[in-house]
Amino acid sequence: MLPAPLTSWFGKRGWALHPHQAEMLAQAAKPALLLVAPTGGGKTLAGFLPTLAELTEAPRPGLHTLYVSPLKALAADIKRNLTTPITEAVLPIRVEDRTGDTTATQKRRQRADPPHILLTTPESLAVMLSYEDAPRIFNGLQRVIVDEIHALAESKRGDQLMLGLARLQGLCPDLRRVGLSATVEDPAAIGRFLAAHPQPCEILTADPGPDPDIAMLDLPEAPPWAGGGGRYAIPQVLAAVKAHKTTLIFHNTRAQAEIFFHHLWLANDDGLPIGIHHGSLAREQRQKVEAAMAAGALRAIVCTGSLDLGIDWGDVDLVIQIGAPKNVKRLVQRIGRANHRCNAPSKARLVPANRFEVVECQAALAAVRDHDLDGDPRGRGPRDVLCQQILIVACAGPFDSETLYAEVTRAGPYADLTRPEFDACLAFCATGGYALRAYDRWQRLQQRPDGRWQLRDPRAARQVRMNIGTIQDSDTLKVRFRHSRGGPPLGEVEEAFAATLTPGDTFLIGGRTVRYEGLREMVVEVSRGDGRKPKLAVFSGTKFATSTQLSARILSMFQQADWPELPAHTAAWLALQRQVSALPEADRLLIESFPHDGRAHTCVYGFAGRNAMQTLGLLLTGRMEAMGLAPMGFVASDYAVLIWGLDPLTDPAPLFQGDNLRAGFETWLAGNAVMKRTFKASAVISGLIDRQTMGQRKSGRQATFSSDILYDTLQKYDPDHLLMQITREEALRGLVDFGRIEEMIARTRGRIDHRVLDRITPLAAPLLLEVGKVPVQGAAQDRLLASAADELLSAAGLA
Template sequence: MPATDLPPEIEAWFAGRGWRARRHQAEMLQASDAGLHALLVADTGAGKTLAGFLPTLAAFCPSRLDGAPAPEGLHTLYVSPLKALAHDVQRNLLTPVEEMGLGLRIETRSGDTPSDRKARQRARPPHVLLTTPESLSLLLSYPEAATLFAGLKRVVIDEIHAFATGKRGDLLALALSRLQALAPQLQRAGLSATVAVPEEYQGWLAPWGDIDSVALVQGEKGADPHVAILLPEGERIPWSGHAATWAIPQLYAQIKAHRTTLIFTNTRFLAEYIFEWLWDANDDNLPIGIHHGSLSKEARRKVEGAMARGELRALVCTASLDLGVDWGDIDLVVQMGAPKGSSRLLQRIGRANHRLDQPSKALLVPGNRFEFIEAMAAQEAVELGIRDGEDFRAGGLDVLAQHVMGCACAGPFREENLRAEVRSCLAYAWIDEAIFTRVLDFVATGGYALRSYDRFKRIVKDRDGTWRLAHPEHAARHRLNAGIIVDSEMLEVRFRNGRSLGKVEEMFGASLKPGDTFRFAGIDLEVESMKDLELVVRAARKSATIPSYTGLRLPITGTLSERVREMLADRAGWARFPDDVREWLEVQDYRSHLPVPGRLLVESFPHRGVEYTTYYTFEGWNANQSLGMLLTRRMEDRGLGPLGFVATDYTLAVWGLQAVEDPVDLLSPDILTHEFVDWVQQSHLLRRAFREVAVISGLVERQQPGKKKSGRQVTFSTDLIYDVLRKYEPDHLLIQAAWADARERMTDVGRVGDVLDRAATQIDHVHLDRISPLSVPVISMIGRENLPSGAADDDLLLEAESLASLAMRTDPVVEVEGD
């Protein structure tokens, strides 16, 4: 790329702050001046956001305008995964704009934006609009979209790794293809600190997958983070449990020793649970807050504002604050429990200091011994610069159907034009004429089995071949229901005066009656009544329950699980481990085998009159849960009398009346052709997947003008339609989409396949006379696995200690079978 001089206004602004423009910031401007799209991969604190906006700021500098008037209309779109990030970027971007006197108007737009402001933004847009994929898609559905975006020059996609591989990425990719058609001169910029394979993201970002049109800009290297692992003082690391409440006294001491501490948990339940424990330990009455996605926007904004002003000493949060939020006073990040992936950990660590030349400080708090090893593996991966990430997948047909409907809301379209536009993004390059025609037919009629129902007829084809809305009211209904995130059924939690605290799952709310108490948003609440979709509460003196939320668990990544196995196999490296962890592995090595990369360890042993088999897959909870369902079905067919199973990220334990003599037979690959199909069809999985794709595609509406359906009503509607389609149109578009979700997302069938591949040729089957040390954590969970993480930790610890006393005896063991 040719060198580009920074405009003097920007040079002066940097100099006035004692800064210099970093190389990667200048290269982003060079790429823009060369007419290229760009992907910036740079460490947290490297000024990525400013780098992405530098071409926009330059376009409004008087020295570049050379006497011409500043551009009018919408110039730049900024798309972020989180509402909080958009508001944070607005605050930080206003400073250079105001200090340089550029006169840029910058606004945010999300689901929380008032409707009058949204209408004004369409009529008189700001120069820079900060938004989310869902809000952008809705904005494109208005008739004025063509005029609004005609002059758009730039789209900046922050934290691109958080979009590209999921359905939100599908929606954003389709929105980008639409924007490029409306504004052919549009330049795209993607920003990330944790991309593992940049070339894949260049292809995703590029129109028509033309990777040469996307410049790859690598950021200047920052200071290495300081990552430590917290260990119990004078005690052993627990055998089991996930909440790590043993660490609360030490964690509170760390909070007192630092300016501001950000404490990450992996679930909303754990955020509330850890917050409760910290508050009980808060003898100094320090200002400690809580933040997660189920809290009301008012509660989240209040906490975000307090953090920005430096008023909190600690904040307990979830992934709601994973990405990009820049609060300069944070000097310590804590990860409670397992990190699950090096990229996610690195992203969270980057919230501390947020400066390239100063090391971020992080503390990992493992809940058990496996989590300690996982924490060490993640710590070393961060030190070595190893990243992990999700694989790319084909775009979802349900998302495509929603996009087609949104395009129809904006105005009539020609099939061939929209198909070409859709195919220009990599996620949907696989769509051919036949598949696209099926999508159009679904949006127009609901499909063959539903075409006799008028409510499914949303678009019609005119004689000249143009598609348009069947009735104008469909546009309003689409905008009420469009979106990708399909939460579980939720109930609003509010006080009698109308003040909202947020939402809990309908299933949890339905279990409560007046007088029951629970803790939410850090407050002890008593139920007064449940009316419609609202849970009316008042302050209570004592809490009894913390809501837990369903949904898929975040599994350990393949990259990190491989490192865990390498550490287990590296006996020389055990010297780094605490004495109790080293002893645990040494006795396991003496009595059995250790899991090693490339091989599958299976152990069989009797315990309390039942025969157990443990499979050390390290493929994550979702994959192990799926494998457990399949194995118990096959064991039933073989007459082995399965009684149950329990899964963790690392291990699957199955127990039954008869011993498993040949795990290779149980793990044969054909289990994924026969048993898998039967299981998914007969289980709730396909129905659940169908519910989500039916809502995303617009077939079933969650909201209607003036009212909202309950989760039970939505489920009832989708179940009825599902039964009709299974019977009369089993190859329906949405059945196909539901199967794709069930295979790829809900069951992690690809990782199950990896286990079967190893089992076919590289399996170590060990017969033991009793429970092994490595199996204690998973066996101790039996009977407690359905409780929220943390709720049963005391019972888990007692059971684990009892099992450990048996497992750690070093009597000789029986035989080993290998391939």
């Protein structure tokens, strides 16, 4: 099935085609193929084999295959791996990458003389499609390979990519699409996402190979009741590192990775070479760590999701997950980093960061063993991304709206987009919408006499290109040593964190302690820190919520008679909860009320994930305030919200009436900072607000100031503006996760178990130790002040 040079190359290495690689060759003519193959199973080579075979048998100039990955580093890694067979088999094939790190000179040359295989990212592809010569660049393109398609399908980057592929399909009608992934929970859904609607997608599933060697790390002591850092397990983690060649130590947040690395290094008495890698570090520092990993020079790397995806980092033979993974699919992806070889079982150990995470980790391990991946159904394609796509198309030249609508609806996420919805996006791109049409800066498109649309000012194309993309950078500032202004940055910290610093403060970045010296030209200048305990940089990044499927597994575990799979301390904790109160059930809502520390407490076990439970806390305290119960504050976790106040709750049922809850939510949301934060993100993506202008990036405060003014204007004068509609949609399914609250209400159907107790319960106790308690302003605060005043007057003999 392979041409002679490739057959010879396989023979020299003693290799034979895996069945799924041979099947990919046999099915290469299909318009859409999705390959689900285990990590280390050669799926990337399987994706490229038809391209290598076709270019070997019939060499031709120009671009043949476009490879798209979610990571720049992954594109660079694939380039290195492809170079080996091409060089050793002496194939007439040129491979290049084009990402944000590619120089302007290289990009111009690639446009003039495209390579046979171009490796890129969704953002770079969108920029290329915005040029007038895009039809010439992509002329003759035969195949597109989308690697780690599951990761792209979960974000707006995937929606942008599918719109780009629909554009390419119009330029190259015979274009074939290939998707590659190791972790797909619903192959049919990903197939619909990948294929040009309404074409079908052929799904190939490879032999999954041996089950991974996964378990909890052996720990001599119980984890703490609260917290997320896993610091207590550092001696055992170090012992595991010493017993293996290279260990990846995954964390769910950058802040936790920094704290853990700091304490791991302090405990590293043997001086083992250990690195840290996450998205807030400077690119130069990340590349240095990556090079050391590839060379086998590091024994351990403390990391975050920046190393989740399919890069082969050399001799990794152990993965340690600190903290509950929150998502089974993410855990499987991370486990696959160890023993990145076909038919070699991956080895992973989990370290629960607190007592409840023991249960969650056990549920996740069971799900991995059952091959039960999780994932929420894909929603419709977001309209802010569509608005950006319309502007990208306009940059490439005049367009016909009928043709563009037909093109957009061939993209899977937008297959059910209505013509009125499309026209509303087009009108927004043209004028800014009703409330903004009087402002010249938002008059971006105009209709020609022949009915086609074009940019009102061709010079605007440059501005559009500078702001292409859907990744929302946090408002960050670069960090540099004070006397190395021209040197590489250490990384970035959030503007809000930098604003809290005063000269002399210390904080962690890149595993080192630095001392804040001052802010100069939007750069945080630091010096080497002393030995004092550092503050912690508030790094941006996702704070994961426990998935719906994992929560369901935990609730199912609670119904067991006993728990032999759990450590004795955790099993005894759950048994005590069952004895004094009850354990939560999937189809009933457990609510506990009890006094503690002179306050009335109510604990609601919703198991809807951290974002949803945080939102539920805000909604319930608002209702309790209206009922005169004087709530004072609350704290939320993935599984519960604990509210405290002055008066006890006697009847919780009115708090959970579905219709009223949504109405209260809409009212609360309209005036909440969440809406402004969501509006800002959608305004940037849709092109209403520029993050970069003439090569200069606005500060986060400038962008926020602009978006806040726009939001207040539209809220007052045009509340049904397209961008306000988009903002409400995005807020509902994003930051506040209201859909999971509604799912919780539908699941329990008003069945409430209200337990009134005389003391705090075992399951509620850890919540009192959680950080992030939210105070509630209102009557409770006024009553406390009045009480304090009465006591003062009485003590003074005036009452």
